[in-house]
Amino acid sequence: MKITLISPKGPLYRVRGGIFKRSLRYQPLTLPTLAALVPADMNAEITLIDEGITPIPETIDADLIGMTVITGTARRAYELAVRFRSQGHTVVLGGPHVTLVPEEAARHADAICIGYAEDSWPALLRDWAADHLQPVYRQAPDFSLNRLDVPHARRDLFDSRQFLTQAVFEATRSCAHACEFCVAPTAWGRQQYQKPVDWVIEDIRRVGQKRILFVDLNLISDRNYARELFTRLIPLNVQWFGLSTVLLALDAELLELVARSGCRGLLLGLETVTPESLGDAGKRFNGAVHFKDFIADLHRLGIAVQGCFVFGLEHDTPDVFDATVEFAIDAGVDLPRFAVLTPFPGTPLYRRLDASGRILSRDWDLYDGQHVVFQPYNMSVRELAEGHERAWKATYRWSAIARRLWRARNFRPLALTANFGYRFYAHNLHRFYTCDWPMQPLPSLSTDKKAVSSVVFQPPKSSARTQRTVCG
Incomplete structure (x- = not known):
């Protein structure tokens, strides 16, 4: 059994090392923690990919691919999910964005994890191995971290030379x-x-x-x-x-x-x-x-x-x-x-x-x-x-x-x-920070102090079909 865990990145950090070069990056804890939670008796071969460090290949040799998603990386995660599902991989999504908008995330995955994953992630893996994968796994109602049997993060699965510290x-x-x-x-x-x-x-x-x-x-x-x-x-x-x-x-x-x-x-x-x-x-x-x-x-x-x-x-x-x-x-x-x-x-x-x-x-x-x-x-x-x-x-x-x-x-x-x-x-x-203009306001703007005309930043005219300018 082969499992690949991915942390996708937004446009800024998708380039190698992002703005902050590798020397200023610390190792993320989420993927090594998820790796440690994989049941030992499954004898899984686990690969971790942080896209801010390593480009994601077009094809991955894995049976199941899991991605942790924050809002700024959601679109990238969905794009990757489409690709990998079309290649026959089972794709699981979790993380803050998935917990905030589970209905949206569920449309892009074979299964999602809502909330903390200490209990739900191992349960998902066992169901998947038994060919009984459910579409949604939730944080246990009696969830607790106050226990000594939680395994320690698998920091060894990352190359320590790629980070300021592990x-x-x-x-x-x-x-x-x-x-x-x-x-x-x-x-x-x-x-x-x-x-x-x-x-x-x-x-x-x-x-x-x-x-x-x-x-x-x-x-x-x-x-x-x-x-x-x-x-x-x-x-x-x-x-x-x-x-x-x-x-x-x-x-x-x-x-x-x-x-x-x-x-x-x-x-x-x-x-x-x-x-x-x-x-x-x-x-x-x-x-x-x-x-x-x-x-x-x-x-x-x-x-x-x-x-x-x-x-x-x-x-x-x-x-x-x-x-x-x-x-x-x-x-x-x-x-x-x-x-x-x-x-x-x-x-x-x-x-x-x-x-x-x-x-x-x-x-x-x-x-x-x-x-x-x-x-x-x-x-x-x-x-x-x-x-x-x-x-x-x-x-x-x-x-x-x-x-x-x-x-x-x-x-x-x-x-x-x-x-x-x-x-x-x-x-x-x-x-590094650009956005498409003109940005169209959504309907029903209230009369809060600013006039509707001030909502849209109209940049100088350009012959380009879509004007791109600084947005923070």
Whole structure:
């Protein structure tokens, strides 16, 4: 039995290594985890393909092909599914997009997996081997990660030389918060699932590296669990990087423990410098934290900050871009990152914008956090697209990089390398992020503040049949 697991990529990352060359990529955890869940008694030969690293061949020697799908890669996954099914392969789709819009995904596959796959994926494989494959497999109602019998990811199935690191770990899943634009609460609910700390520590020991990455959405969501995990990390003498909300600023004891456990970098969803926009994002709790003071505290403890900001919230006006750039530089954010607000299908944001007729495109290729696919409230589509690109370029000028890292007192090689990579990205947006214009608004646009005429960005006239221009 031969099984091939594929992570398709959107247009940006389909080229070899994407914008960020191989040296800045970390190994994805989804495919190695799915490989580990294949029942051992099936004696399957398993192949993993990450399209951001390896081109997908026209034909694949496999009996079953499984693909994990996010919204930005959905169209590519469907294209591949058509090809492989026509060649006689059984095709299974899973992942966030499939969980969000299962009816759509089911039209392109022999079977789909909805929700987390620890139980449903092995069941699917056994049914397939017995020639009783069902069209839909769902996450078990009593799903839990709090068990020691879950196998560890098959990292060995990827070539370690293709990634910055294979030391990628997961302790928890989902998040207790309900941010309007976030996929997690819609797809998997607000319950956080936790792996036993013993299991996590054993996974880290097995890999044996001293610099590790946690991909959990919010490592501090459960304070007691976080305390146990961080305390157990101390004797391992590792340096780790992960994600957290800014609520960590309100717990000085936990913050000190984070530093003592070896944390050297945190990704923080700062989202916006416009206070009124925090309510738009469903992150009013961010307003309880003074961002600059928190970033200064993290730097004092030797923790670098990747600050993530989103543009296009309801209270954002055209001056938000320059204000955000100024904040990122003045606060010494080690690695700022910007995204365009994206209404992923099924989320409360999508439902709200769809109800008011403000969704401008359902081309999933554009749902990558860098394209404008909806009508903003306080600016035009063009203003949002161009302001987003301007913020990237201004933040990653040589002088801006120097000022930020000087304030952060961070000239470590990893920080420099990451900034140089993001600088390349910022100054090549016009090459990688394009969309077809004119973009036609969908029917029933509401009278929300912007006139219908402002919904469509009409570019300069061109003799080309379809005008292509920068869209973020």
